[in-house]
Amino acid sequence: MPVDVMHRFQLGDTGIHGVFVQMESSWAAMRAHVDYPEPVAGLLGTTVAAAALFTGLVKFEGKLSIQLRGTGDLRLLFAEATHAGTVRGIARWEGGPPRSLADAGDDAQLAITIENAQRQTRQQGLVAVDGEHLAAALEQYFERSEQLPTRIVLAAGGGRCAGLLLQRAPAEGGHAASGDADAWNRAGHLLSTLRDEELLGLSVETVLTRLFHEEGVRLQAGRALEFACSCSAERVAGVLRSLGEEESRAAAGPEGVVEVTCEFCGHAYRFDAVDVAAMFAGDGVMSGSGTRQ
Structure with missing residues (x-):
């Protein structure tokens, strides 16, 4: 069974649904061109897993991102997942490798953004980061912004990242979504017994059977x-245009070439003097730009 996968599931008739995510090769590809220290890789891996989890909660065509910005040692965590199942992410830090969200500083803020390409809409929710763990911050986001009780477990290590999310369906007409009033508490207790090594190393069938076999997992x-x-190349050229011609030319190296490397994939785009001139003359983008280094 493929390791890089996202599954949705329901717990019988309890009104509880969930999402399971596990990544290996896609996670390795994200780290292939950046030597992240292990603590930073762990923070980024859990953020990427969370973004992929959230795409299992909404129906949309577009992309969903989770972004944390801070002023401490942890400056940026950014993860993006699309409705088509593609993922990418980056992290930035200064000083010693940060080990938790607390290293982002007291004014750190988490943003969850959904860009719906079909409807041409953009929705964003913000939550203050007042703890060390991403899962807890995201649970608070759902509780405060969506009024949806949510439990999240995230893990990264051993070349994989993974996540499991449970969410209770909203009540209808003042009545609980399920006749089993204790179902949510019971599911949360069972989820709390899940160990990181199980989430990372076992198949979705094994994990869900071990946790919820009495609930009738679907x-x-x-x-x-x-x-x-x-x-x-077109996107990078757009960034250079936004900087202006003078600043773009000033960024050229000794050979008169502007080189921009994508932080997500390591692809290097090269624009020579002719390219830059054409860019600002409105003659289109550059023949030969975007060679990989």
């Missing part, structure tokens, strides 16, 4: 996940 077909980057 597992949906999985969606494959893979690393992919949306960078292009």
